[in-house]
Amino acid sequence: MAASPASVESVIRPLGSCLTKLGFEVYPLKVGWYNSVLPPSLHLPYPDDTLAVVVLSTPAMFEQAFLPFLEQRGIQKLCDPVDQCVRxxxxxxxxxxxxxxxxxxxFGGWFAIRAxxxxxDVTVGSELVQPAPPxxxxxxxxxxxxxxxxxxxxQDWSYRDTVPPAxxxxxxxxxxxxxxxxxxLALLRTWGLLPEEEVQPDLSPDEQSQANGHG
Incomplete structure (x- = not known):
């Protein structure tokens, strides 16, 4: 079944949101377009109308994705580091x-469901009508x-202002x-809303046993 514009957008937007900030660009295409410029031995085994996405790296990828990847994850031996990062x-x-x-x-997003x-022991009949959500x-x-x-x-709170909040x-x-x-809890203590934690002195094993009533 051919992908509709809505389904294409639903794939591209999240990918773009994640990958653009890492120095990549994403573009949609059909598998048939890809296969049409390659020999049969390299064809992708999917129907021509199947959605594919090509991912390009820009100059920013090196600093925004590659170097942080090396610092945080490291690399596996015998594998290309850039390929590992992209994967x-x-x-x-x-x-x-x-x-x-x-x-x-x-209140927009400035609220939370708490309970x-x-x-x-209470049942209700037709007098309680389910309202349509606004x-x-x-x-x-x-x-x-x-x-x-x-x-x-x-983290930037911006989603909460989607509706102008009262x-x-x-x-x-x-x-x-x-x-x-x-x-x-520690933050509440700095505000003076909770008592400070009592600092227990370092005790020897024998002293700890006596303090716990096991002497």
Whole structure:
């Protein structure tokens, strides 16, 4: 089945969002176009209308992708380092899952769903009608921008302003949620909202046993 323009865009946009910032360019083509300029021995074994994507490296790739790759991952012996880098970047981009996001009609993305309460002893009938969700982001283009901002740039908070918000997080709240969960208690202590942790003195094994009541 031939790929529709929508399905092509749904592939190209996420790939481009991931790879462009690493110094690559991506372009769609049909497998038939590729096979038409190559001998049969090099043909790709797919129908002519199958979507393919060619990935080009630009001069920026060396500093933006290759050198960081060497610093973070290293290389395997007997393999070309650039090929390893490209394979790693492309596989990461292709495997990346797009997560959905909720937007509030008044607060945009400046909210969170915190609880669901179930009243097992209460039943309801037709008097409770399921409302249609408000269409906060009606255009397809804005929805794509929202998903890209949420999945690829969530740290900059921009996805939260997709709908002009009536209220946003305070600077202190931003600092709290920007802090890694494991460090949030320490942050609350620096704000004076939790007592300081008591520092236990270093004890010998015998002293530790006595302190634990096992003397």
């Amino acid at each position: 790693d970047c492309v596989s990461t981009a292709v495997s990346q899952k797009m997560f959905g996001v909720c937007i509030h009609p008044s 669901l309460l179930v009243f097992e 269409d906060c982001v009606p255009s397809r283009e804005d929805r794509i921008k929202l998903l890209e901002a949420f999945n690829f740039r969530w 209220q946003t997080y305070s600077e202190r709240q931003k600092e709290y949620f920007s802090t890694a969960p494991a460090l949030r």
